[in-house]
Amino acid sequence: MSGQGDAVRLPVMRATLAVLANKYQLEKLDGMMGTIEQHLKAALEQAANGTSEDRRRGLDQGLAVFALAGGLLRRCTGKQTQGLLRLLLRAPECTDLLGRGLEVITAPQPFVTDSVGSVQKPLWMQKVYVDLVKPMIGRASSETHRPPVKTNFGVAVLLLVKHMEFPIYEEDSGAILRIALSMSQIMGTGPDAQAALQVVKNILVEAPDTVQDHLASLIKICTGLLSTGPASTPRRPPWLPKEYAAAALDDAEVRAGCGRLALEIIGGLPLMLETRILLTCAPRVLRELAAACGHGSRDVRKMARLARATWSNLK
Known part of the structure; x- marks a missing residue:
């Protein structure tokens, strides 16, 4: 057939x-x-x-x-x-x-x-x-x-x-969060990163303290996924086969989906974590959010503006 x-x-x-x-x-x-x-x-x-x-x-x-x-x-x-x-x-x-x-x-x-x-x-x-x-x-x-x-x-x-639902995996949420961050770093923009960010978002909403210990890595991953340029896609490890999820790497909707989730996470951090924890990260995050305001996706641009306003109010 x-x-x-x-x-x-x-x-x-x-x-x-x-x-x-x-x-x-x-x-x-x-x-x-x-x-x-x-x-x-x-x-x-x-x-x-x-x-x-x-x-x-x-x-x-x-x-x-x-x-x-x-x-x-x-x-x-x-x-x-x-x-x-x-x-x-x-x-x-x-x-x-x-x-x-x-x-x-x-x-x-x-x-x-x-x-x-x-x-x-x-x-x-x-x-x-x-x-x-x-x-x-x-x-x-x-x-x-x-x-x-x-x-x-x-x-x-x-x-x-x-x-x-979060209560099902709450006991292992720390280990799952580490897996999600690792997969995002290895794979870069793509459906696997989308799944990882969705899980991170769920954990952030339900157990923000679990995310706090990984804040620097999370911000680095999310801000990296906001860029639409080639530099935003990390070089894959040499042991990862070239065909591994390769079909979706240049999918514009997948890239926009990753950007939206990354912005939901970044925009939610000031609401979930104490201000003092975020202040040292704020200058870099604000620069990346300013750049994301020029993203090719209208939804991403709108979310970037909202997230930028939230971070600008940190004191």
């Missing part, structure tokens, strides 16, 4: 799998969970070690199982899902695309939740956090993994966590 046909067929197939997995008790059918796990295991191996065509098939099959898992885990969080969760935890080791694909598990799925007969247990997200995300936090911070693999885990953590 053509690439254009796949672009239509695959999302429909994944949505259908998610709805069926949420509506019907697949885990009670003899051998069904074992079959799903076998398919996912084969997909992970193909995506990691196969030929170019094998990797594409492995990615498509893996993403289909992720969608199924997103529907299933909303309804069933018992021991029947433990084997599936262990395999999902391996996804970022195989490829960054599979790591990113895990987002579908916690992302809103209106085609599931709005369908007749859908089930969503009250604590399902907490269970996913404990069984899937929490182990990933350790792997994203571990020195035993190669830097690209650590980065895959870090990005996966942020994409999963950004759809969660």
